[in-house]
Amino acid sequence: MQRVYSVFAILLMCVSLAYSWESTARVKFMLGKVERQQKNKTQWDKLRLNSSIYSGDRIRTAGNARVEIEMPDKTVIRIDQNSIFDIKEIKTDKDDGEDKMSFSVWAGNIWAKFKKIVSDRQVRRIESPSAVVAIRGTTLEVNVDKAQTTRVSVIEGKVAVTSKDAKGEVLVGSSQQTIVKKGQPPQKPTPMSSTGTASGASGSLSLKIDRPPLQITDPSLVSGGLHITGKTVPGASVFANGTPLNVDANGRISGRLSVVEGANKFNVKATYQGQSASQKIAVYVNTKKPHIRFSTPLVAGFVNKRGYSLSGAVFDETPLDKIRVTINGDEVANVRGRGSFNKTVILQEGANTIRIVAQDLSKNSSEKTEQIFLDTVKPVITVTEPAQPNFIRLEPPRPPLQQRGDNRFVQIVRGVIIDPAPSSGLKRLVVNGKEIKPNSDGSFEAEIILKRGENRLIILVEDLAGNIARDANRRIIVR
Known part of the structure; x- marks a missing residue:
C-alpha cells in the first residue's frame, strides 16, 4: 500500500513539473472583448493584455475585437473579430525536446507570420x-x-x-490562395484578390494592400499621416475613404492617410475598366500618455502615521484605451478610459519612496514619485535646571521701597531635547507659552516669570512629523 502512495506522489510531482515547464505564448495587443476558455474548463474568462497563453486554450473575439498573440519563437498570430481559435499545442525544442505548434480555426479570420522552418523536426500546422x-x-x-x-x-x-x-494536396505560393469546401479536395491555387475570390476565375480586379501595424504609438503619424502601400493593376484608380492614393506604372500603391487617436478604419477601393475591388484595413492610434490626478496632494515631507492613504483618478484621451495603475508595483486599478484609484500604503520608519505609474495598452506611461519620511517616535525632554520636579525657591520679603515688584521673579530654565532616530527634526519648542529656538545640539535656555506661590512649568516640543511631547509635571514654588 505504501508503494502505491509513493508511486502516486511521484506521478503528481511529474504532472506538476510538466505543467510548470509548459511553453507559453503571450498576448501582445488586444482591442475590444476577447475571452479565453482554458483546457478542461467550460467557463469563459476575460483575456487581458500580457496574459500567458497555454496549450489547450481557446480564444474567441467579439465584434470589432481583435487580439495579437506572440509565440515562444516570435511567431505572431492576429485573430480578427468574430473568430474562434484554438491553441492545440505549443512545444519548443528548448523546454520540451520537441519543436511543434498546431492551431485550429473554427470560425472567423486569422493572419499569421511564422518564422522560417530550418529543420524537419519543426512542425507548424493550422487546422x-x-x-x-x-x-x-x-x-x-x-x-x-x-x-x-x-x-x-x-x-x-x-x-x-x-x-x-x-x-488531394495543393501547394499554395506567395500571392496565391486556395479554397477548401467541406468534404471536397482543395481547389487549384489562384491569384489572390481582395474579396477572397480568384481574380482569373471571376474577373474581379486584383488589389492587395500591405497591412499596417495594428497599433501605432508614434506621434509623428498623427501629424504626418499613415503611410499606405500595396499592389494593383497599372492604370487603376485607388481611393481610401475617398482619399486618392498614387498608383505608379507598375501598379504599386502609395499614399498617406490622416489618422486620429483611437480606432481608425479605412475602406480601400480600386476601379479599372468597369471592374472594382476593395479591402478593409484598421489601425489603432495611441500616442497619448495617461494623466494622473490626486484627490489630495502628495505629502512630500514628514508624517507620523504608518498608513498613508493615496487616492485619485486617471484618464486617457485615446478612445477605448485601457489604463493600468500601480503604486510601488502593486496594481490598484485597471480602468477603461477613465477611473479612480485608492490605496493605503504601509510606510516603514525613515525614508519611503512612493511611485505611481499609469500605463495604457500601448505602453504609454506617466509616473509620479515622492519621498515621504515616517517618524512615529516622540522627542524626549530632559530638564537640567531646575532639576527637581518640585523646586522650592526661597525669596525673603524685599525692603518697603521695592515691594512693588515683590510678586515677580525671573527663573532660568535649561534642558536638552533629543529627537530619536529616525529623526525628522524639531519644529518648535514652547516653554510656558513662549516659543524658544533650541541650539543645534538640542540644548535650550529660557527665562520665565514666576509669582510668589506655586508656578507650573510646562514644556511642549513638536517634531516635523507632528509628534508632540509634553512635560507638565514640574512645579516651582516661590516662598
Whole structure:
C-alpha cells in the first residue's frame, strides 16, 4: 500500500513539473472583448493584455475585437473579430525536446507570420473544420465561413493544403490562395484578390494592400499621416475613404492617410475598366500618455502615521484605451478610459519612496514619485535646571521701597531635547507659552516669570512629523 502512495506522489510531482515547464505564448495587443476558455474548463474568462497563453486554450473575439498573440519563437498570430481559435499545442525544442505548434480555426479570420522552418523536426500546422495547412515559414491568412469553407491566402512563402475529408494536396505560393469546401479536395491555387475570390476565375480586379501595424504609438503619424502601400493593376484608380492614393506604372500603391487617436478604419477601393475591388484595413492610434490626478496632494515631507492613504483618478484621451495603475508595483486599478484609484500604503520608519505609474495598452506611461519620511517616535525632554520636579525657591520679603515688584521673579530654565532616530527634526519648542529656538545640539535656555506661590512649568516640543511631547509635571514654588 505504501508503494502505491509513493508511486502516486511521484506521478503528481511529474504532472506538476510538466505543467510548470509548459511553453507559453503571450498576448501582445488586444482591442475590444476577447475571452479565453482554458483546457478542461467550460467557463469563459476575460483575456487581458500580457496574459500567458497555454496549450489547450481557446480564444474567441467579439465584434470589432481583435487580439495579437506572440509565440515562444516570435511567431505572431492576429485573430480578427468574430473568430474562434484554438491553441492545440505549443512545444519548443528548448523546454520540451520537441519543436511543434498546431492551431485550429473554427470560425472567423486569422493572419499569421511564422518564422522560417530550418529543420524537419519543426512542425507548424493550422487546422479548420475542412482543411489542414502545413507551414514552412509563411505569412498567410486563414478564413472559415459559416458553411465551414476554408480560404487559405498566402501573402509570402509556401504552404501545403489538404482536405480533412477528401484526398488531394495543393501547394499554395506567395500571392496565391486556395479554397477548401467541406468534404471536397482543395481547389487549384489562384491569384489572390481582395474579396477572397480568384481574380482569373471571376474577373474581379486584383488589389492587395500591405497591412499596417495594428497599433501605432508614434506621434509623428498623427501629424504626418499613415503611410499606405500595396499592389494593383497599372492604370487603376485607388481611393481610401475617398482619399486618392498614387498608383505608379507598375501598379504599386502609395499614399498617406490622416489618422486620429483611437480606432481608425479605412475602406480601400480600386476601379479599372468597369471592374472594382476593395479591402478593409484598421489601425489603432495611441500616442497619448495617461494623466494622473490626486484627490489630495502628495505629502512630500514628514508624517507620523504608518498608513498613508493615496487616492485619485486617471484618464486617457485615446478612445477605448485601457489604463493600468500601480503604486510601488502593486496594481490598484485597471480602468477603461477613465477611473479612480485608492490605496493605503504601509510606510516603514525613515525614508519611503512612493511611485505611481499609469500605463495604457500601448505602453504609454506617466509616473509620479515622492519621498515621504515616517517618524512615529516622540522627542524626549530632559530638564537640567531646575532639576527637581518640585523646586522650592526661597525669596525673603524685599525692603518697603521695592515691594512693588515683590510678586515677580525671573527663573532660568535649561534642558536638552533629543529627537530619536529616525529623526525628522524639531519644529518648535514652547516653554510656558513662549516659543524658544533650541541650539543645534538640542540644548535650550529660557527665562520665565514666576509669582510668589506655586508656578507650573510646562514644556511642549513638536517634531516635523507632528509628534508632540509634553512635560507638565514640574512645579516651582516661590516662598
